[in-house]
Amino acid sequence: MKEDFLHHLWLYKRxxxxxxxxxxxxxxxxxxxxxxxQSAGPDFFNAQLIIGDQKWAGNIEMHLKSSDWYLHNHxxxxxxxxxxxxxxxxxxxDVFRKNNEAIPVLELKNYVSNxxxxxxxxxxxxxxxxxxxxxxxxxxxxLVQNWQERLFFERLEQKSQVVKDWLVETQYDWEQVTFxxxxxNFGLNSNGAPFLAIVKELPFxxxxxxxxxxxxxxxxxxxxxxxxxSDFEDNYPKELQRNWWFLKQKYQLKTVSQEVQFxxxxxxxxxxxxxxxxxxxxxxxxxxxxxxxATASLNELREMFKVSASKYWEKHYQFDKESPKKxxxxxxxxxxxxxxxxxxxxxxxxxDYQGTDKSEDLLELIKQVKAExxxxxxxxxxxxxxxxxxxxxxxxxxxxxxxxxxxxCLQCQIGIHLLKN
Numbered sequence: 001m002k003e004d005f006l007h008h009l010w011l012y013k014r015x016x017x018x019x020x021x022x023x024x025x026x027x028x029x030x031x032x033x034x035x036x037x038q039s040a041g042p043d044f045f046n047a048q049l050i051i052g053d054q055k056w057a058g059n060i061e062m063h064l065k066s067s068d069w070y071l072h073n074h075x076x077x078x079x080x081x082x083x084x085x086x087x088x089x090x091x092x093x094d095v096f097r098k099n100n101e102a103i104p105v106l107e108l109k110n111y112v113s114n115x116x117x118x119x120x121x122x123x124x125x126x127x128x129x130x131x132x133x134x135x136x137x138x139x140x141x142x143l144v145q146n147w148q149e150r151l152f153f154e155r156l157e158q159k160s161q162v163v164k165d166w167l168v169e170t171q172y173d174w175e176q177v178t179f180x181x182x183x184x185n186f187g188l189n190s191n192g193a194p195f196l197a198i199v200k201e202l203p204f205x206x207x208x209x210x211x212x213x214x215x216x217x218x219x220x221x222x223x224x225x226x227x228x229x230s231d232f233e234d235n236y237p238k239e240l241q242r243n244w245w246f247l248k249q250k251y252q253l254k255t256v257s258q259e260v261q262f263x264x265x266x267x268x269x270x271x272x273x274x275x276x277x278x279x280x281x282x283x284x285x286x287x288x289x290x291x292x293x294a295t296a297s298l299n300e301l302r303e304m305f306k307v308s309a310s311k312y313w314e315k316h317y318q319f320d321k322e323s324p325k326k327x328x329x330x331x332x333x334x335x336x337x338x339x340x341x342x343x344x345x346x347x348x349x350x351x352d353y354q355g356t357d358k359s360e361d362l363l364e365l366i367k368q369v370k371a372e373x374x375x376x377x378x379x380x381x382x383x384x385x386x387x388x389x390x391x392x393x394x395x396x397x398x399x400x401x402x403x404x405x406x407x408x409c410l411q412c413q414i415g416i417h418l419l420k421n
């Protein structure tokens with residue numbers, strides 16, 4: 001049993017409220033259950049009750065045992081001075097206000113049916129993957145769709161927090177933030193951290209000055225990453241190296257300490273290829289942020305990111321190591337990842353900054369993107385929850401990470417529905 005079960009019972013009125021009594025036998029009449037704010041302080045604020053013949057207005061605190069009041073040191077916290085009812089599963093000790101008056105106690109175990117307890121225990125009984133894996137496919141589709149929409153925007157808000165933090169750091173230079181977010185996400189999981197370190201070391205003002213010359217951009221990106229520290233055989237990296245030495249002195253730059261990774265990566269995801277593609281992108285598009293904000297069409301967004309690494313990389317994945325010829329263009333799948341992790345958070349953040357609502361536009365856009373393919377999405381499919389687009393996969397990823405893995409079933413609309421039924 002956890003406290004959130006008590007919150008659930010109170011919030012959704014899963015009690016026979018006509019028969020409630022305090023542990024001293026006084027009748028409790030609930031005029032208002034209070035507001036469940038889930039913040040510091042008592043669990044429910046501004047409740048209104050009649051206990052015996054006395055009307056009360058104030059807060060309600062909940063614990064598994066009455067003695068938890070002292071275990072959590074509420075007796076010394078002024079936020080709990082206005083508690084009018086202590087709702088507990090088991091009453092084991094009296095709790096007193098500062099004036100030595102006992103706080104009325106409602107012992108919930110006397111008012112909850114065995115069936116409700118059984119439903120709760122069944123939901124949290126250990127499963128092979130998630131708590132509701134045996135029931136999830138049977139939940140009403142309309143409820144699931146509504147919950148997925150909330151989950152999607154919850155995930156989008158979390159992704160957008162990075163944008164908001166960078167905006168403060170850069171004094172609201174949206175182009176610089178776009179540069180940083182793109183750079184980090186081009187690195188994916190394996191090279192996200194070292195690519196982010198490159199962004200921290202390389203001022204975007206330098207990129208603005210040098211972007212007319214593709215080779216200068218490549219020299220900057222490869223040089224700061226530490227990939228131009230070797231003795232090369234090919235002319236191309238030798239030229240980049242000479243350019244880097246000049247630019248390094250000109251702008252007082254230095255290489256980052258975090259090394260980029262090649263290990264266990266598919267060649268198309270090698271940091272050399274991604275850095276070359278980034279250079280091509282910023283050489284081609286001079287106002288990426290403005291273009292992203294002004295473009296709502298998925299096809300136009302994909303067209304923006306149709307760039308290829310320069311000619312040398314058609315026969316290489318690493319310096320001095322020739323490979324079969326292949327044009328190193330950004331794939332549709334990679335562009336879709338950028339849409340989910342970069343473009344949508346930027347558009348969402350800018351709409352919020354402008355005080356406008358682009359929710360419907362963003363939903364329409366994400367629903368056109370193919371469903372992601374990973375272990376989590378595949379597992380959901382095996383228990384009867386399939387995905388047709390990236391909107392659904394993003395919602396399911398949020399559900400798994402922020403609710404299922406944290407056992408937050410009583411904050412999940414699916415879990416609440418299962419307990420109610």
